[in-house]
Amino acid sequence: MATNPNQGGKKLVRSKSGLRMVAANSAFRSPFELEEPPWVPDSECSQCMSCKAKFDFVKRKHHCRRCGKCYCDKCCQHKVALPRLCFLDPVRLCYDCAVITQKENEFYDKQLKVLLHGAAFQLSCPDDMENLSEPCLCKLSADHRFLLFENAGHAKHSPVELEQVVAIQILTAGEDSQGPSSPLSSPCSPIAPFPVISSPDNLSPTEGNIVANGLSIKHKERESGEIRHLQLIISATTDNRRQSLAFVGAVQKGVKFMYEAKESRGL
Ligand SMILES: [Zn+2]
Ligand SMILES: [Zn+2]
Numbered sequence: 001m002a003t004n005p006n007q008g009g010k011k012l013v014r015s016k017s018g019l020r021m022v023a024a025n026s027a028f029r030s031p032f033e034l035e036e037p038p039w040v041p042d043s044e045c046s047q048c049m050s051c052k053a054k055f056d057f058v059k060r061k062h063h064c065r066r067c068g069k070c071y072c073d074k075c076c077q078h079k080v081a082l083p084r085l086c087f088l089d090p091v092r093l094c095y096d097c098a099v100i101t102q103k104e105n106e107f108y109d110k111q112l113k114v115l116l117h118g119a120a121f122q123l124s125c126p127d128d129m130e131n132l133s134e135p136c137l138c139k140l141s142a143d144h145r146f147l148l149f150e151n152a153g154h155a156k157h158s159p160v161e162l163e164q165v166v167a168i169q170i171l172t173a174g175e176d177s178q179g180p181s182s183p184l185s186s187p188c189s190p191i192a193p194f195p196v197i198s199s200p201d202n203l204s205p206t207e208g209n210i211v212a213n214g215l216s217i218k219h220k221e222r223e224s225g226e227i228r229h230l231q232l233i234i235s236a237t238t239d240n241r242r243q244s245l246a247f248v249g250a251v252q253k254g255v256k257f258m259y260e261a262k263e264s265r266g267l
Contacts, residue, residue, distance in 0.1 A: 017065045020086040023143070030144040031162045032107075032257040034084050035264040037068035045070035050094065066097035083108045084257075107257065111250035115140035119247035120240065121214065121232035123149055123157060138232055138247065140254075147217075147251075157230065164220045166227065168255050170248060173213040212248050 011024040015036060023029035040049075042061060047054050049069045055061050062076040063069070066085065071094050078098035079090040083105065093101060118139025124131055136157070137150040146159035214233035221228055234244040 017063070017085075017087070018091050019088045021088055022086050028143060028145065032084060032112075032144055032254065032261055033086060034066075034261055036085055037066065039063045039068045040070045042070070048072040048075055050075040062092055064094035064097050065091040066093050066101060069094060081105060104257075107250075107253055111246075111253050112140075112144075114243070114246045114250045115144075115254060116142070117243075118148075118150070119244040120235065121244060121247075122235045124231050124233070125157075125229065126231055127229045133233070135235065144254075160217065160219050160228075160230070161222060162254070162258055164222055165217060165255065165258075166220055167216075167218040168251070169216040170212045170252060171214040171216055171231070171233070173211050212245060215248055215251060 009024045010021050013020050013022055016039070017036065020036070022033075040063070045055070045061060048059075048071050050071055051074065053059055053072045053074075055072070059072055061070050062073055064071060064076055065082060065087065076092055076094050078093045078095065080093050080098050080101050081087070081090045082093070082101055084101070085091075116139060118137045121136060121138050122133045123136040123138070124133040135151065139148050139150065140146070141148055141159065145163065146161055148159050149157040212234070214231060216229070216231050218227055218229050220226070232248075234241060234248070
C-alpha cells in the first residue's frame with residue numbers, strides 16, 4: 001500500500017443519515033474517523049429507547065446518527081456538528097451522544113489545529129548507531145494520517161504513519177516545575193505507555209510538578225514490519241515551548257481517538 005501522504009481525494013456520499021464528505025479511498029481516511037453505525041431496524045423498535053414512549057402516527061421515530069438507536073423526537077432533538085463521522089451539516093443525536101460529541105468537537109476545534117500547524121522539537125532516533133538530534137517542525141499531514149518532519153537536516157526523517165504507531169509515551173523532565181535546564185541530557189522517564197484506553201485523560205502534559213518534555217514514539221514500518229523508535233524532545237531553547245507542549249497533549253488525544261476509531265471498525 002502506498003504511503004504517500006498526499007494521496008487520496010474526497011467524495012460526497014449520501015446515506016439515510018445525511019451528507020458526508022469522506023475519503024474516496026477508505027485506505028486514505030482520517031485515523032480519527034468513526035464508522036457510521038447501522039440503524040436499529042424500525043421493526044425492532046416499538047418504543048423510544050430512552051423514555052419508552054410508544055411510537056404511533058403522532059409520535060415518530062428518529063435515529064441517532066452516532067449510535068444508530070431509535071428515539072422519540074424529544075429524546076433525539078439535539079442537532080450537533082459531527083466531524084468525526086464526516087457529516088457536512090449538524091445531525092440529530094440522542095442526549096448521550098450529543099454530550100460525547102460536543103466534548104470531542106473540542107479536539108477538532110483546538111487540538112487538531114495545533115497538530116496541523118505543527119511545533120518545534122529536537123528529533124532523534126535512539127536505536128540508530130549515529131543517534132543525531134536535529135531540530136525539526138513536526139506536524140500532522142492534511143489527511144491526518146502521517147506525522148511529518150520538516151526542516152530536519154541531512155537525515156530527513158520519513159513520515160510516520162499514525163495507524164502504524166504501536167506505542168507512544170510522554171517523556172518527562174522530572175520534578176522541576178521551572179522546566180528542564182537541559183532537556184536533552186535529563187533522564188526521560190515515561191509516564192505511561194499507550195494503548196491506555198481506560199483512562200488516558202489522567203495524563204496531562206503538565207501534571208503537578210512533572211513537566212512533559214517530549215514524546216517517545218514506536219512505529220512499525222509498513223514495508224519491512226520493522227519497529228522504529230523516535231523521540232521528539234522539546235528544546236529548552238525553542239521560542240515557543242507552549243506550542244510544543246500543546247502539540248504533545250494533542251498527539252496524546254489524537255492517539256486516543258485513533259484507538260477508539262479502530263475499535264469502531266472492529267480492528
Ligand atoms: Zn423518548
Ligand atoms: Zn446516540
